Each structure stands twice: as structure tokens, then as C-alpha cells.
Amino acid sequence: MRRGKSAVLGAAIVLAGVLGLTGAAPGAQAQTAPPVFTDGHGLTVVKQPWWVDEHQRTFKFVVKSTEVPRYSAMAGQVSGEHVIMVTLPEGYDTSGGTRYPVQYHLHGHPDYPDTRLNQQMFEESTAGGVPLISVAPNGSGRGWYTNWVNPPAELGPQNWENFHLGQVVPFVDANLRTIASREGRAISGHSMGGFGAMHYAERRPELFAYAGSFSGGLDLLNQAQRAAVVATTQLPGSGTPTVAPDAIFGVPVWPLDTVWNAESPAQHVRSLRGMGVALYTGNGGNLAENPVQAVTESVARDTNLVTRDNLAAAGIPHTFVDYGDGSTWAEGCNGKHAQPACLKADMKHFTGLLMAGLAHP
Numbered sequence: 001m002r003r004g005k006s007a008v009l010g011a012a013i014v015l016a017g018v019l020g021l022t023g024a025a026p027g028a029q030a031q032t033a034p035p036v037f038t039d040g041h042g043l044t045v046v047k048q049p050w051w052v053d054e055h056q057r058t059f060k061f062v063v064k065s066t067e068v069p070r071y072s073a074m075a076g077q078v079s080g081e082h083v084i085m086v087t088l089p090e091g092y093d094t095s096g097g098t099r100y101p102v103q104y105h106l107h108g109h110p111d112y113p114d115t116r117l118n119q120q121m122f123e124e125s126t127a128g129g130v131p132l133i134s135v136a137p138n139g140s141g142r143g144w145y146t147n148w149v150n151p152p153a154e155l156g157p158q159n160w161e162n163f164h165l166g167q168v169v170p171f172v173d174a175n176l177r178t179i180a181s182r183e184g185r186a187i188s189g190h191s192m193g194g195f196g197a198m199h200y201a202e203r204r205p206e207l208f209a210y211a212g213s214f215s216g217g218l219d220l221l222n223q224a225q226r227a228a229v230v231a232t233t234q235l236p237g238s239g240t241p242t243v244a245p246d247a248i249f250g251v252p253v254w255p256l257d258t259v260w261n262a263e264s265p266a267q268h269v270r271s272l273r274g275m276g277v278a279l280y281t282g283n284g285g286n287l288a289e290n291p292v293q294a295v296t297e298s299v300a301r302d303t304n305l306v307t308r309d310n311l312a313a314a315g316i317p318h319t320f321v322d323y324g325d326g327s328t329w330a331e332g333c334n335g336k337h338a339q340p341a342c343l344k345a346d347m348k349h350f351t352g353l354l355m356a357g358l359a360h361p
Contacts, residue, residue, distance in 0.1 A: 034059040067159040072239025082138040085114040087122035101184035101358040108191030110141035110238040125351040141238035145196025149250040183359040188212035198265035210276035219303035220264035266307040277318040282335030285325040297337035
């Protein structure tokens with residue numbers, strides 16, 4: 001008799017669960033696991049993906065790379081371990097075999113790929129069903145998205161370009177449901193990452209259909225920009241150990257500055273022909289308010305103006321957004337460098353361009 005009552009009770013519990021009568025919060029999302037990644041393309045998974053919060057749209061994972069086996073680590077980083085953050089489109093887990101375009105977004109200096117701001121930018125710009133995967137790879141505090149000329153022996157090779165383009169891109173395509181072709185791939189970045197996005201797009205135009213720079217330092221012939229890059233090699237806050245001034249692009253003084261000149265995005269725009277291009281910049285706003293960020297944005301703007309002029313001279317269509325002090329661009333935007341409201345507006349606008357220019361469901 002007891003067994004019969006237990007069976008009836010068990011059936012009732014199961015039925016209640018099916019009918020949603022178990023007391024679970026209305027609208028509560030079923031717990032799903034993030035994707036499981038497989039080693040490949042020179043990357044070894046050190047830590048499998050985990051959700052960053054209960055919304056289950058954004059996850060992080062950790063890999064090791066043969067191209068950057070160690071790097072100058074900032075606070076909270078483990079040298080040689082690369083955190084990568086991914087935001088999936090809403091409904092990715094229930095969309096069957098649907099494949100999505102990917103935007104690779106490169107962080108600035110000295111910053112991290114997995115910041116709360118990056119997560120907000122990705123999730124807010126794709127809210128409401130925008131079918132886009134966003135990927136933010138580690139670029140180190142001073143990686144500068146290039147293969148270093150003179151990496152220090154204690155770190156080994158610093159082939160950031162090889163890491164991102166030769167390893168991360170095919171690794172993501174192998175582990176997520178992406179549109180694994182140029183038509184489904186874009187690259188963007190902020191500040192140092194804006195430089196990286198344009199540099200990568202110019203170096204490998206067969207990989208990307210769209211490129212975007214948010215306040216990027218795009219002209220390495222600009223002496224203020226060149227001084228800023230050299231400064232990053234000496235700042236402990238950009239990673240330990242610090243490195244020699246010629247470690248990244250070589251000697252920064254003529255006539256030994258050939259790599260600086262060759263790697264400068266502003267002067268090598270012709271390979272962007274046929275690609276969507278968007279540049280965003282402010283003017284720094286009120287100089288008396290946060291003068292460092294104001295001057296930094298002003299220098300970035302100068303480098304963007306040179307890039308814009310070279311794009312126009314080459315007859316390459318592009319979008320150029322100069323929002324000045326930010327007052328007409330977005331609420332809370334003040335035109336300064338690394339200002340969250342400005343960057344969120346940049347990303348929202350850029351995502352709209354991507355949805356008009358990329359292949360997607």
C-alpha cells in the first residue's frame with residue numbers, strides 16, 4: 001500500500017513539474033550548459049567555458065597558445081593563459097543548426113577582454129534577437145595586435161597577430177556554429193584595439209567583410225601616437241615585466257623605423273577596398289575635465305582624420321562618425337577616450353552596419 005502511495009505521489013510530482021506547478025519562479029530560464037570546446041589550431045583549452053551570470057548569454061574560457069606562450073601580465077592575469085569572452089545571440093541554444101556571423105572585438109590598453117563594459121556593449125547591442133556572435137580575445141595590456149619585432153627572451157615569441165588570426169578565428173569556427181567565411185566575419189576594437197582591428201583587416205582582407213575602429217590610434221607616423229605606444233612598453237600597469245622600447249615595432253626613430261611605417265593602418269588602406277569600414281571618434285570634450293582622457297581622444301581623432309582622408313583619396317566608401325564632445329551622440333557621452341556611454345553608442349551603431357553588411361540568418 002505504501003509503495004502504491006509513493007508511486008502516485010511520484011507521478012504527481014512529475015506531472016506538477018510538467019505543468020509548471022512546482023513553485024519555480026514564473027519565466028525562470030532552464031539551466032543550460034555553455035558549449036564544450038575542443039583543442040585545436042595551436043590552442044589548448046585550460047578551462048572550459050562557464051557562464052558569467054544567470055542570463056546565460058555570455059561565457060568565458062581560457063586557452064594556451066603556441067604563438068604567445070607567455071606575456072606581460074596585468075593584475076589578475078596568469079601569464080600564458082588567455083581569457084576569451086563570448087556573447088551568444090539570444091536563442092542560440094534552441095536554434096538547431098543555425099549559423100551566425102561573428103564580430104571579433106579587440107580591447108584597448110591597458111585593459112582586459114572580459115570587462116563588464118565589454119559584456120554590456122555586446123549584450124545591449126544584440127538585444128532583441130540580433131543574430132550575431134561577439135568574441136573578445138585577450139590582447140595583453142600592451143600586445144598591440146602585431147607580431148613583435150624584438151620580444152624579450154623571458155617571454156618568448158609575442159606573435160599576437162598569428163595568435164588571433166591563425167588560431168583564435170579558426171578555433172571559434174570549429175567550436176561554435178559560425179558562418180565560417182569572410183561574408184560572416186567582422187572585426188572591431190577600441191583604442192589600441194581600434195588600431196588592431198584596422199591593422200588585421202588590412203593584413204588579412206580575405207578574413208573580414210567589415211572593420212570598425214572606436215577611437216583607434218591609427219597613424220603610427222603621428223609622433224604623439226608613436227610616443228604613446230613607446231610609453232606602454234614602460235608602464236608597469238600595462239603588465240609585468242616591462243619591455244624595451246623597441247620590443248614591439250622596433251626602433252621608433254628614422255631611419256630605423258621601417259616597421260612602424262609598414263604597420264601603420266592610416267597609410268595602408270587600399271587593401272580595405274570592397275570591405276565595410278567604419279571609424280568613430282570624439283574630440284575629447286572639455287579639456288579641464290579629465291585632461292588625460294581628453295588629450296588621448298584628441299590625438300586619436302587626429303589619427304582618424306588622416307585615415308579618413310586616405311580612404312577618401314583611395315575612393316573607398318566608409319562611415320566616419322566624428323561626434324565631437326558627444327552631446328549629440330549619446331546620453332552621458334562626453335567625447336572623451338574610453339567613455340562608456342560613447343563606446344556603447346559606437347557599438348550599437350556599428351552592429352546596425354554589420355546587420356546590413358554581413359551574411360546572417
